[in-house]
Amino acid sequence: QIWNLCIALFIFASFFTFVALRRPRGPQPAAYGHVQTLANLVDEWSPVMWWGHKEDGIPYCHAGTSDHPLPDVKMDCVYAGSGAGSPMALLS
Numbered sequence: 818q819i820w821n822l823c824i825a826l827f828i829f830a831s832f833f834t835f836v837a838l839r840r841p842r843g844p845q846p847a848a849y850g851h852v853q854t855l856a857n858l859v860d861e862w863s864p865v866m867w868w869g870h871k872e873d874g875i876p877y878c879h880a881g882t883s884d885h886p887l888p889d890v891k892m893d894c895v896y897a898g899s900g901a902g903s904p905m906a907l908l909s
Contacts, residue, residue: 858882870894 859866860881869887871879877897880890890896 858881861883863882863884865884866882867884867886868882868890869880870890871881871883871887873894876895878891878894880896
């Protein structure tokens, strides 16, 4: 029985070590892993959220969340916050 326990614990530890050391694929928000900052980035709350490119703009593009799949983030675009082009942002 001790061998069964050792094998089960080895598999358990190996699985969680793999999950902990694995890097996510693709671009991630700059605040990846910081829960409060990620919560601040969410502009549309829904049960299932998708992160990606929302709109083209001059001079900044906008990335955000949506309840439907979004296109991938464009790596050659300059992204800014949702208030980057608003009149209030120009006054400050």
